[in-house]
Amino acid sequence: MDFNADHFALFGLPRAFRLDATALDVRYRELQAEVHPDRFAHAADAERRLSLQWATKANEAYQTLKKPLPRARYLLHLLGHDVGAENNTAMPADFLMEQMEWREGVAEARAARDHHELEHLHHRLRERMNASYDELAALLDDTGDHATASDRVRRLMFLEKLLSEIDEAIAALEE
Amino acid sequence: MALLQIAEPGESTAPHQHRLAVGIDLGTTNSLVATVRSGLTVVLSDELGRSLLPSVVHYAADGGVEVGYGPQSRQSADPKNTIVSVKRFMGRGRNDIAHVESLPYDFVDAPGMVRLRTVAGVKSPVEVSADILKALRARAEGALGGELVGAVITVPAYFDDAQRQATKDAARLAGINVLRLLNEPTAAAIAYGLDNAAEGVYAVYDLGGGTFDISILRLSKGVFEVLAAGGDSALGGDDFDHRIFCWVIEQAKLRPLSSGDARLLLTRAREAKEYLTCHSEAPITARLSTGEMVDLTLTTAIFNEITQTLVAKTIQPIKKALRDAGLSPTEVKGVVMVGGATRMPQIQRAVGEYFRQEPLTNLDPDKVVALGAATQANLLAGNRAAGDDWLLLDVIPLSLGLETMGGLVEKVIPRNSTIPAARAQEFTTFRDGQTAMAIHVVQGERELVGDCRSLARFELRGIPPMVAGAARIRVTFQVDADGLLSVAAREQTSGVEASVTVKPSYGLSDDEIAGMLKDSLAHAKDDAFRRALKEAQVEAQRLIEAVQAAIHGDGELLSDEERRRVDSAIVNLQAAALGENRRQITLAMDDLEAETKDFAARRMDKSIRRAFAGRTVDEVEKATGGGGKA
Structure with missing residues (x-):
């Protein structure tokens, strides 16, 4: 080896x-x-x-x-595509709009100390991400569309970060 | 004629003899040493049959050092020179120590770690711990009738890098070869898991004299995997004593106490706490040096009330650890209770309520850590055969990071990463022509540097002048299997390279330790020269045995010529080790190391191939894309 x-x-x-x-x-x-x-x-x-x-x-x-996100990034790296998230933050406007809506929802629930709503947001986001990962699997393993896959990975990085923020808010409420 | 090999159950039949290895629980209140003897794991007792060694050290004006029950019983007579609970000071500055004002010691603030002024001179907590370890080593070598190959020493899982390094330094000072620093709850899990053939997710709740740990582990056949660890390295049974102590002062309206009286009342407080384990009220009586009498009754109800916040403080880290492991309390199959302080009924009740199950208290909470450590020491010393062993995957408890602009922390290795772990991060210069960069290594979960523990500061110099942002400085963190960190930095754009490697040392430099070693030897009227020679001879013997065991297992990996050279290096080293020239021994060891370097690489390669055994070459080739590289 x-x-x-x-x-x-x-x-x-x-x-x-x-x-x-x-x-x-x-x-x-x-x-x-x-x-x-x-x-x-x-x-x-x-x-x-x-x-x-x-x-x-x-x-x-x-x-x-x-974990799927680092796995996808690593796989793309092996295939010669560096996701380069730091230098490539120009995301399409509709995606950014969606992000803002999510963040507003999280901020409101956090301010209201609404445990139930935070859990609800967590599950909704999870479902959204699972669908994204399914799409990513098809792009990487079936169609071999690495450029689109790189774009989806960048989006998922935003979503993973959002999910961890929701989890932190839930944790803060429990403490 | 081949000799018959008589092997004990569970032990190897390799050509080496049983290696003497022990597990040491270096506790805040009590310490223990255990070993595997004739296939049984046993705690080694003193000549009076006592298994505990109180972690109390007395220093006398004539330089005499006494450890254990003697100084413990006389502690209020000479509190300044009788050091108790020294573990609380390991790797700690004066400002880190709780209730420092009520402690009877003469503290000397020193960079990195506090020191204690005694009649026998200024002592570092590392030296005090080394004195406890020496007593345990003497006990073990007396009982086992030979020199130890090494020891597994346990530390609280929540100990940071400074506290771990201090523990390892103490062992070195005591002349003990550390096979591994092992987390206390993990040691307990090994003892419990092997005894009960446990499978599934377990929590270990370990409340010792001065530290609290919670570890979540997955136990499956042959693998102990720590999923998450948490705790509080400054919370323990001592704090419960202190609450009682404060209650007594308040109730009896006592004036400021002399250090002897304070120690006396703390002892009475501890006795009352222990009494309440089986009784509903405890009398507290004492005659102070001022002639004042203390005569109070502490009820369970009052005790519960004054310690309620301490109990609650242990539940928070459990929640966090479970969250880190991605589990809920009901997914935990059993909760193993460790540490003398878990005998308190209110603790058992709180833990039972949180996990909604009776905690497991069928182990001796004082001994289980030492027994687990001894079992692991036996494994690490190579006394068990392959296939009859287990794999232990542990984690670091606290995130490691670097200071970045604005006093913020950039995490490099997150908490609960499986060790050994390494990670590199790249940084750049922010001024034109900058030739040096300060690197500040911290440990902790907070965002601001000031809220984390500072582990090391060092400077990378000799960066070739470039425009701002052009240099690429790669900082690599490596955490070894003891949970200890080393950091390397290197500029890598130009042909000129600047590189530095540091091991954080917390105010105790290698020179200082060497100095302490010399002092302690001089005091023991030992000949430092003979001692060093003896150590070199033991090291040489260890290396010869390691190489011979390797040849016995994988001799075919050497060509005839290589084998001849290795054999001759062994013979040379054996000859040197019989002589009195330490330098010659060191040279012969270097020589044997050099001759076996390639052999070591081939052996590792063979081990890795073995991990692939059971799968066809075809399968592996296919998986690796025809064996080609990326």
């Missing part, structure tokens, strides 16, 4: 957005069982250093592939 192999190859998984989550879990654990520093606690320095590098890489690869 090449240390520079990509994350999919590391776990022996096909390079695709749709992913067998169980297989990923199983192979991640199989790999860690072999390379984890606990296996080399009594070994010589050289082996301990290698083990640290490999176990770190296994963790990074697993974290990247486990």
Whole structure:
């Protein structure tokens, strides 16, 4: 196994957005069982250093592939498309309008300390995102339209951020 | 003729002998040492059969050091020189310590970590902890009849980098090879999980003398996976004592107390707390040095009332940890209770109500952490056969980040990341011709630098002058399996490279530790030279054993020529280790390390291939796109 192999190859998984989550879990654990520093606690320095590098890489690869957004970004990166979210914030007006409406809704519910409404927003947004991820899967794995896929990834980055803000607001209410 | 190998159940039959390894629970109030002996995990007792060692150290004017029950029973006689609960000061500045005004010590504020002035000189909390560890090491080596290969030392899961590093430094000062720093709740989960063949999601609620941890773990066959950890590294049973202490002062309308009287009343407070575990009221009586008499009765109702906010303070981190793990309280299959303070009925009630189930109290809350640590030490020392082991995946409890413009924190590694972990972040210069950049590493969840713990500051120099924004400075964070951080920075646009690596050290530099080591050896009338030589010899032996075990397992990975060179390096090192020249031993070790470098890489490669075993080459080739690289 090449240390520079990509994350999919590391776990022996096909390079695709749709992913067998169980297989990923199983192979991640199989790999860690072999390379984890606990296996080399009594070994010589050289082996301990290698083990640290490999176990770190296994963790990074697993974290990247486990969640759909970093997985999509990584896959696009392998395909030569850098999503470049920082430099490419020009989003279409209708998407930005939709974002503003969502944010107003969250701000109102937060101000009113409306737990129920925040939960409702969370579920609505989740559904919206699930549909987006389905579309993204088709773009990446079926039609191979990487340019549109990059655009959807950028949108999903906005949505993921919004979702975490809703979750933080819910958490703040519970405390 | 081959000798018969007699192996104990669960132990390896490899050609090396059983390696002596222990688990150490270095607690705020009490410490313990445990080991796996004849396949059984046992706590090692002192000559009077007592398994606990009170974490109390007394320093005498003649330089004498006493640890344990003796100084604990006499603490009010000489409070300034009797250090209790030193764990609370590890990696902490004076301003970080709660109730500092009611503590009887003569604190010396020092950069990074507070120091204590005693009749035997100024002591760092690291030195005091090292004295406790030395006592445990002596107990273990006496009981096991040999030198230890190493120890697993437990720390609260919520300990930050400074507190972990301080603990590791203390072990080094005590002459203990640290196999791993292990989180206390994780150690408890190992002991509980292996004993009960537990599967599913478990919570470990660990309220010790001075620290509180909550860990959420998923246990499945052969894997212990920490999903989230939380807690409060300055909340524990001591705080309950302090509440009683304050109540006594208020009720008895006492004037400001001498440090001896304060210590006496704190002891009475602790006794009352323990008494209330099985009784509905506790008498508190004391005669103070001023002649005043204290005679009060503390009822369960009052105790519950004055400690209500402390109990509630433990529920908040549980909520946060469950949220981080993406779970609800009802998805938790069992709640394991750890730490002496969980004996308090109001704690058990609050935890039971929150999780809507009776917490599991069938383990000895004082011993379970040490037992788990010993089990893990036995595994790490290589005393178990492959296939008869388990995998432990732990996390860092607090986010690690960097200070950016305006005193804000940019998180680099978020909390609850599985360790070991690494992440790089890129920064740039903001002035034309800027040749240096200050890097400030912090730990914590807050947005402002001032609200997080500062771990290290360093400067990257020698950046070639460029226009603002042109330099690309890559800062890499690496957290190892002990949860300890190292940071490297490097400018990478031009051919000229500036690079620096730091390990945060919290006011205790390597030189200072070396100095303390020398002092402690000088005091013990030990010959520092002989001691250093002995350590080198032990190190050499350790390396030879590691290489021999590797050859035994994977000798075929070496060509005849390589094998000859490795064998000759081993023979050289063995010869050097018999001599008295420390430098020669070090050189021979370097030589053997160099000869086995490629071998180590091949062994790792073989391990990784093994992870792919069971799948056909075809399958792997297909998955990797014909084996080609991206």
